[in-house]
């Protein structure tokens with residue numbers, strides 16, 4: 323999916339919501355556990371109930387890897403279901419990959435070619451030659467960690483190096499990489515006060531913003547400085563939406579939570 327197509331979807335749905343599909347078998351409605359593939363059954367119900375309220379879904383790969391081969395199968399069924407039934411949805415594999423060049427190419431093939439995702443998250447720590455193999459894929463997006471939502475972000479990312487913080491070096495340096503137009507960045511909603519500085523460096527880039535909901539980030543504060551002329555934000559909520567209820571009506575309850583965020587987004591876009 324191109325960035326223009328993503329922006330068109332945001333305008334059409336009046337939503338820049340990304341729903342996180344972080345499926346934990348201990349948290350889903352117990353009656354689903356007797357299904358042949360409880361993870362896929364859960365995802366399918368959530369997707370069918372919420373797809374009109376969001377523009378993106380983000381399975382975090384850890385929640386699938388944790389269940390071994392069965393988990394990978396559920397992930398494959400989920401991405402195939404999205405691509406076949408809701409091709410307008412922007413899909414994110416939250417995998418936080420990155421390695422030496424030839425290994426990164428294989429990671430990119432895994433998420434862009436085998437599992438046909440629109441984007442994958444990567445860690446910037448190994449630098450240019452670990453990220454450029456992802457950027458080489460046309461109409462695919464590489465979402466690089468810039469300033470993360472967790473407390474540990476202050477251990478390294480905000481440390482002053484020469485004249486500025488490390489996360490600013492990451493943003494600035496990455497702009498010179500080959501096919502940098504395919505880059506987006508992760509910035510945590512819990513770091514809303516940093517968005518003004520971030521927008522000075524990447525005024526037009528899309529930012530994936532996790533941390534609204536369970537982590538306490540505030541949508542309005544993020545929008546205040548984070549919106550760009552092309553909207554430029556994908557706000558993620560995972561637990562805050564998908565675990566709204568453990569009852570058989572869990573998908574409807576999830577849709578209510580998604581609607582609460584979509585209504586706020588529509589107001590911001592107007």
Ligand SMILES: O=c1ccn([C@@H]2O[C@H](COP(=O)(O)O)[C@@H](O)[C@H]2O)c(=O)[nH]1
Nearest residue numbers: 382470471472510532536537559560561
């Ligand atoms: O800085 C980051 C980067 C990634 N995440 C991921 O986003 C979701 C957030 O889930 P919630 O349940 O809405 O808190 C999850 O997959 C994280 O691994 C992040 O939170 N912060």
